[in-house]
Amino acid sequence: MTKSYDVIVIGAGPGGMTAALYASRSNLSVLMLDRGIYGGQMNNTAEVENYPGFKSILGPELGEKMYASATQFGAEYGYGTVTSIEDQGETKLVHTDQGDFEGRAIIIATGSEHKKLGATGEDTYSGRGVSYCAVCDGAFFKNKEVVVIGGGDSAIEEGIYLTQLASKVTVIHRRDQLRAQEILQQRAFDNDKMYFIWNAQMQTIEGDDKKVSGVTYTDKETGEARQIDASGVFIYVGIEPMTSAFKDLGILTDAGWIKTDDHMATKVPGIYAIGDVREKDLRQITTAVGDGGIAGQEVFKYIQSI
Numbered sequence: 270m271t272k273s274y275d276v277i278v279i280g281a282g283p284g285g286m287t288a289a290l291y292a293s294r295s296n297l298s299v300l301m302l303d304r305g306i307y308g309g310q311m312n313n314t315a316e317v318e319n320y321p322g323f324k325s326i327l328g329p330e331l332g333e334k335m336y337a338s339a340t341q342f343g344a345e346y347g348y349g350t351v352t353s354i355e356d357q358g359e360t361k362l363v364h365t366d367q368g369d370f371e372g373r374a375i376i377i378a379t380g381s382e383h384k385k386l387g388a389t390g391e392d393t394y395s396g397r398g399v400s401y402c403a404v405c406d407g408a409f410f411k412n413k414e415v416v417v418i419g420g421g422d423s424a425i426e427e428g429i430y431l432t433q434l435a436s437k438v439t440v441i442h443r444r445d446q447l448r449a450q451e452i453l454q455q456r457a458f459d460n461d462k463m464y465f466i467w468n469a470q471m472q473t474i475e476g477d478d479k480k481v482s483g484v485t486y487t488d489k490e491t492g493e494a495r496q497i498d499a500s501g502v503f504i505y506v507g508i509e510p511m512t513s514a515f516k517d518l519g520i521l522t523d524a525g526w527i528k529t530d531d532h533m534a535t536k537v538p539g540i541y542a543i544g545d546v547r548e549k550d551l552r553q554i555t556t557a558v559g560d561g562g563i564a565g566q567e568v569f570k571y572i573q574s575i
């Protein structure tokens with residue numbers, strides 16, 4: 270038999286757990302579904318220094334605390350990869366590889382994931398010098414030399430941000446010119462802390478047992494392998510929303526993000542989206558939590574209305 274809930278939250282990162290907390294505290298039956306362990310990308314974050322209430326906390330520890338809070342009013346947690354959602358009007362059928370679940374309202378909190386560079390050592394040093402977010406991790410590299418890989422808006426914006434903290438920021442790009450907006454390029458070229466390596470193919474991120482020590486790249490014009498020292502490697506080769514399961518709902522932008530209003534509602538009544546999966550600028554734990562609080566309250570209002 271298909272088990273029914275008032276609210277099904279797809280994704281158990283900081284946004285999904287906050288939404289589950291708010292919805293279950295309103296005496297709604299709630300199921301959190303995730304394809305892995307709760308916590309989302311926090312589980313891959315060695316240390317969090319920009320979440321209010323904690324001067325510093327390990328990412329997995331913050332995830333544990335959020336989970337305890339999210340489930341204190343009866344929200345259930347379950348494993349399952351969502352394959353699609355079927356809109357049946359006042360109810361929605363969520364299809365997963367573990368069976369089907371029925372909900373009166375759905376909150377999508379599946380997040381996004383950074384495209385991998387594919388260089389040797391990228392996975393080994395993830396969270397130990399390799400980062401995909403300067404706002405999250407830049408403070409760990411004060412007065413140190415770092416590398417930014419990429420040439421688009423995100424790479425240059427984050428590189429400029431890092432110059433406030435690092436002693437030197439070297440941008441490594443595979444082409445002979447940047448793809449970022451002209452105004453960002455000019456700011457970067459005018460910044461005396463920023464340096465550029467062109468026509469470079471990244472090969473290896475190097476380090477010891479604990480942290481990154483440098484990178485090796487190939488000069489595409491000469492074929493020569495070169496190495497530079499760096500304490501941190503920030504990778505910006507693209508980001509993708511995890512929304513393939515929702516393509517038939519008509520709620521995605523051309524780029525695959527979910528567009529919502531200020532109440533986190535999509536254009537399908539009863540379906541909401543929060544956190545990194547939304548079309549938005551800043552993707553942080555704090556913004557996901559804010560979205561989750563709004564959606565958790567909004568689903569209560571929606572269910573009351575039907």
